[in-house]
Amino acid sequence: MKRLIFAILLCLLASSAFAKEVVYVYNWSEYIPEQVLSNFEKETGIKVIYTTYDSNEVMYSKVKVLGGKGYDVIFPSTYYVNRMQKEGLLTPLNKKLLPNIKNMEPSLMNKPYDEGNKYSVPYLWGSTSLAINSDFVDEKKANTYRILWDSKYKGKVILTDDLREVFHIALRILGYSGNETDPEKIKKAYELLRKLRPNVRVYNSDSPKVPFINGEVTLGLTFNGEMYAAAQENPAIKYIYPKEGAIFWVDSMCIPKGSKNVANAHKFINYIMKPEVAKLISEEVGYPSPNKAGVALLDKSVRTNATIYPPLSIIKQGEFQLDVGDAIKVYEKYWNLLKSGK
Structure with missing residues (x-):
């Protein structure tokens, strides 16, 4: 015992x-x-x-x-x-x-x-860029982030739930750096993003491939890895590098x-x-x-x-995200306004 x-x-x-x-x-x-x-x-x-x-x-x-x-x-x-x-x-x-x-x-x-x-x-590293379902979106017209603002896609757009990435596309459309620190330029990006709100169905950084696969959205800003996986289930889902350049991150x-x-x-x-x-x-x-x-x-x-592995020319066309210091508080201010519908 x-x-x-x-x-x-x-x-x-x-x-x-x-x-x-x-x-x-x-x-x-x-x-x-x-x-x-x-x-x-x-x-x-x-x-x-x-x-x-x-x-x-x-x-x-x-x-x-x-x-x-x-x-x-x-x-x-x-x-x-x-x-x-x-x-x-x-x-x-x-x-x-x-x-x-x-x-x-x-x-x-x-x-x-x-x-x-x-x-x-x-x-891991990767990119955040434009994705479309080519069954509903003309791939030839999807060479710019501006397509997200097209009124025909009301309630059909997905954006990442990431303030820097969402502001990045508006800043690039306006001709600024996605790493902008000027409060006035960030405000201009916010004003542009306010006009996009009617088209936005969801902010999703968790599993953005799911709304694409389920047909809830037809285009949007999302991650390359997610769209690579989505395309395995539906080849009509395309990942595109628009002329304004993709967002690169590590x-x-x-x-x-x-x-x-x-x-x-x-x-x-x-x-x-x-x-x-x-x-x-x-x-x-x-x-x-x-x-x-x-x-x-x-x-x-x-x-x-x-x-997954874009050519060097695509990488050079885009931007890697950098720390914006205290300007992050400005981004956060306008992000909260944007998400609250103000």
Whole structure:
């Protein structure tokens, strides 16, 4: 009996010790294959506690309210990396714990928003641009964001639930940079977006492919990966790079300042940077990988698909999002007015 009790106690202690090996991951919705998470758990013995968000604003607000606590790995977009590190919400990465960083594409590293990648490592990159259902929208006329304002598409337009992206298209139409900081120019963009409101059916950054597939919307501003997936179900759904240029972004892996499992967070980030893991993520999710070694493993049909990997000429025509500093407060003011119908 004593031996049985002793064995049970040993099991309980082992189970308790194992349970402590966790990593809390907070990521965008539908942004990583389940297989990647389960394989990481099998390989490391670290349990992944996984939750999702549908916008940078939601993620940022939650992390800020918690003082950087509660999560171990987060995935902010380009300009939010800069903003969060300035506000002391991120902890510096220990490169010695990230040997797989050697696999990353140099052109996507050491950017102004995080020089030397002190706080971030790219996870995926991609674009936000115009998408249409060609059964209802003339592809020849969809070479400009202006088509979204056409009255024939009343209640048929989808926009991302992202203030910077939505304002970006209006700013570009007006001839300004999508990274504009002038309050007057941002106001002009808001006035233009007010005229678009009757056409907008939904703001969706969670799973925008669903309204397209269901026929709820026929055109809009959305992500390349989502439209790549949507086109697999309905080839009439097309992703287009209009003359004003696409929005380009990088989503990065960061460790919040209050992380309680920093070592496990580094193990998770390093695992994601394995070439075979990066390949699987890019194939399943439909976004381009910043992992040079991983891209080399991709099937040619994926590497040459312009929706996922646009040619350099398209990239040069567009803009990567940058931090706009205090001007974000101006954007937020007009965004709230826009969403409230004022």
